[in-house]
Amino acid sequence: MFGIYLKRELSRRKKAALVIAMGLALGIALVITVNSVSAGMNQAQDKVLKSLYGLGTDMTVTKAQSAPKAGSSQGPSFKFGATSSSSSSQSSDRVNTQGGQVLASSLVTKVGSQKGVSAAVGALTLNVTKVDGSFTQGKAKSSTTSGSSQQQGGPGGGTASGSTGAPQVQGGGANFNVNSYSVAGIDVTDQTLGPLSTSKITTGKTFTTAQTNAKVAVVSKSYAKTKKYQVGSTFKISSTKFTVIGIATPNSSESTIDVYVPLKQAQTLGDSKNKVTTIYVKATDSKQISAVKSTIQKNISGTTVTTSADLASTVSGSLSTASNLATSVGKWLSIAVLIAAFLVAALLTSSAVSRRVREFGTLKxxxxxxxxxTRQVVGESMVNGLIGGGLGIALGLAAAYTVTAISPKLTAQLGSTGGGQGGPGGGQGGGPGQQATQNTLEIALNAPVSLTTIALAVGLAVTGGLIAGAMGGWRASRMRPADALRSVS
Incomplete structure (x- = not known):
């Protein structure tokens, strides 16, 4: 009886039911859209942090760059040997550590022994500036002036018909190219942490644990494309010849490291024996990262501990702006629209009940x-709410799919959280005296919809139906049979 009456009443009042359902649907669709876009913002921010700093781990330990000493030379210098040939090719590499002051390798073990630390590995980041080209030697030529002039010679001097001027150098010059790229020395015995952990080998192979001091390298996909490197290609850094054994593709966005070599080789290139610039740390419990950070800072003075939360606070650009809008304006707008939708549904249901005085009075x-x-009115409202929920989920999924299909581009800028940020591509520049750089990436925004968001939408639909049904049912329950008789004209 309940089902038959419910179906008949809803079919009789299709327009009113559709208006209530659409009101709820719009509010639910907006909630789904805002939640999916917010989730996309969080994913985009994670991509920025991982790709710019290689922070696939929980935190990094670095040391701030010290101020340069007065009178010290800060500019890059290159020395070329002079030769007597008219054309001579020259090449020189300048290798400096990048990302703050170097740390003793022994600190890696000390950090790893701290309470709450699961693992710790060291890495050395270098900046290589390569200058190569050639000089062309000029030629000295003398010029002769015509005409006669008197010259006082020896006894019985005479007259000269011409004279030779001072020699002048003509031609010659120099043509040099400058190439700057980054090199990361990694601990090949544990590649689950560190700069290479956020990339995957798509061509060739990665390092083996036996290659701790081998002259082999893994290059990033973009750098390999620029230099036309393949597995088996060779190149030199400061006269040391390396063989490419693999090409790495970043898991997200673009890598800031061009070349990966074993840590010992990087220490030799950078003249930093038993030194590292960054210590990558993994905590035993991700919920205790703040406590582990405090422990490391307390027990190892002079170091800077940076977590992903610290880096997130430095993200700026359109990604940050959009994230703030989605978090604040979007969520408050969703709440306001939902409240309005619930109130409209409740008022429309109550109004519909007032027009059914004769019907409910007769039933009583x-x-x-x-x-x-009351149960009849609540049942009708629940069906309206579920219909609205279904429509809202469909509209929300369509909006999220549209955002993902369009994939609007957002820029993210991430500067240093302090002097000498040690993650790859971090705050300090490649050499002494350089200013802290600001890394910029372009991220395509997606809007993933999770099952939790769908469950939230269903819950909102049921809640809206219950609120509307409660108000309408309360009014219907107060009607008396006499009300039906008074409404008869």
Whole structure:
């Protein structure tokens, strides 16, 4: 009886039911859209942090760059040997550590022994500036002036018909190219942490644990494309010849490291024996990262401990702006629209009940108790709410799919959280005296919809139906059979 009556009443009042359902649907669709876009913002921010700093781990330990000493030379210098040939090719590499002051390798073990630390590995980041080209030697030529002039010679001097001027150098010059790239020395015995952990080898192979001091390298996909490197290609850094054994593709966005070599080789290139610039740390419990950070800072003075939360606070650009809008304006707008949708549904249901005075009065006269009348109204409202929920989920999924299909581009800028940020591509520049750089990436925004968001939408639909049904049912339960008789004209 309940089902038959419910179906008949909803079919009789299609327009009113559709208006209530659409009101709820719009509010639910907006909630789904805002939640999916916010989730996309969080994913984009994670991509920025991982790709710019290689922070696939929980935190990094670095040391701030010290101020340069007065009178010290800060500019890059290159020395070329002079030769007597008219054309001579020259090449020189300048290798400096990048990302703050170097740390003793022994600190890696000390950090790894701290309470709450699961693992710790060291890495050395270098900046290589390569200058190569050639000089062309000029040629000295003398010029002769015409005309006669008197010259006082020896006894019986005479007259000269011409004279030779001072020699002048003509031609010659120099043509040099400058190439700057980054090199990361990694601990090949544990590649789950450190700069290479956020990339995957797509061509060739990665390092083996036996290659701790081998002259082999893994290059990033973009750098390999620029230099036309393949597995088996060779190149030199400061006269040391390396063989490419693999090409790495970043898991997200673009890598800031061009070349990966074993840590010992990087220490030799950078003249930094038993030194590292960054210590990558993994905590035993991700919920205790703040406590582990405090422990390391307390027990190892002079170091800077940076977590992903610290880096997130430095993200700026359109990604940060959009994230703030989605978090604040978007969520408050969703709440406001939902409240309005619930109120409209409740008022429309209550208004519909007032127009059914004769119907409910007659049912009570026939013996229907108030609870049965209330149940009927609540049932109708629940069906309207579920229809609205279904429409809202469809609209929300369509909006999220549209955002993902369009993939609007957002820029993210991430500067240093302090002097000498040690993650790859971090705050300090490649050499002494350089200013802290600001890394910029372009991220395509997606809007993933999770099952939690769908469950939230269903819950909102049921809640909206219950609120509307409660108000309408309360009003219907107060009607008396006499009300039906008074409404008869």
């Amino acid at each position: 006269a026939l013996g229907w108790p108030s609870r049965k009348v």
